[in-house]
Amino acid sequence: MYFLYFDPGLGAMIIQTIIAAVAGVVLFSKNLMHKIKVFLGIAKAHKDDVFDDIDVKDSDSENK
């Protein structure tokens, strides 16, 4: 059940299928390019980064 206390936007709901498809292609091609670069040895090493990956580390979340 959702509480409709703000308008999610009808267009925004419908469009998500299209965006997801585009996102899928983008993700796939980026991954592929990265793999090719790694294979050719031209992928950049990860520099100091203050932001981590999207995934919450399993080791932390599993012992809930």
Next chain:
Amino acid sequence: MNAKNPHSSSFRDPSGYVFIEGGDIKRAINPIYFKQYKALTQSGFYQGLIKNGLLISHKEVSNSDETIVLQADKIPFITYPYEWSFNMYKEAALLTLKIQKYSLEHDFTLKDATAFNITFHKGKAVFIDTLSFDFYIENSPWRAYKQFITHFFGPLVLAHYHGAQQLKMLSNFIDGIPVKMISSMLPLKTKLSPLLYSNIHLLAKLEDKHNEDYKDEAKAAKLSKKGQFNIIESLYNYIKKLELKETSEWGNYYDKINYSDEAFIEKSRIINDWVNAIQPKTLVDIGGNDGTFVRKLEHYVETALVCDIDNNSVDLNHKTMKMNKEEFMLPFVLDILNPSPAIGFNNTERFSFLERVKVFSPEITLALAVIHHISLSGNVPFHNSALFFSSFSKYVIIEFPKREDSWVQRLLKSKREFENHFDYYSIESFESAYGAFFNIKQKETILDSERVLYLLETKS
């Protein structure tokens, strides 16, 4: 009706509301949200988020048929999205996506994605709206998707193309920047990017088309979970790589200013002597640049607010804070000549900077080399700035650059024929104007410079 007195910013979501009791932040949950709350608690979902530092921690303090009351960890000072630097904004956006992914993996979803659900605490962004979660319904699109675009993605992309000032727009658009506006402001070439085209331009077009459409088609819209993961991950990767194209207003400030190494060390020595004597738990540094002087303090403070007008300085401070894993530092962007106003319904949804800093009441305010900017760039008379500085802190440390200082000379020269208007800018009139509000406890000239440090105590 609500039994307790709800916080003036907490009325949008019917699931519950925030109230303040005996100085503690509490959250009442209405029966309409009991089912969700129980599932979120019993499945260990809340615990997982809290353990990973993504959600502010809470404990249940009472539980009845009418209401469940939670008490949340208290955050000493809330910063708002329009006060974040570019990388702070990025961190908040990434946190939202991370939480949404984690939620989906546990069959929950974020039912809203406003930027005001996040603030900075103990050196990192944290989600503060405990009741923003709902059950995930199989094959349903993300309801908060548009909100994410108007609160996070849009402003960040605008800042990338037009500078960090764009991030301040949320103070005018508390519900997010209209998609159509974001789309119209982006350069034409962004239409060639599949990701920007679909998430912004196409979204703007479709929103416009369905603007007057009230048939309940939204319910019919379908999106697989995999599809939603794709959207979230592609946005995450894009935002993570997004950078600003501008250089700092101050640049390498400490290389440019007229401080010899000795003067710099001396300034820090004097400030340390004074701060050590007062032993403050809290302080605010107005015009604190990248936090250099606060980091030089020997005395440990629990919370140090370090604000600066320049986005890049705050960004640098944020980065340093992350690298050092500092918890006491709270950087944010603030123009002291135009501090954040109170906004929202009744002007009480988001508080002004002055209201918040008065509640925080830092024991010491540092105002190092800002008085000449306030007085000469901002045309603010000494009387008015003294009134401002005396309104929230007991002690104020002010660094006063004399007329002979080269920065002051530069600012005066820029006034051209109006220069005589600033004849009052002298150490004598400074002392007499500030003397009306403060007792001068200490005064020391920094050797090898044209600058004087004051320790002032507010007259009660």
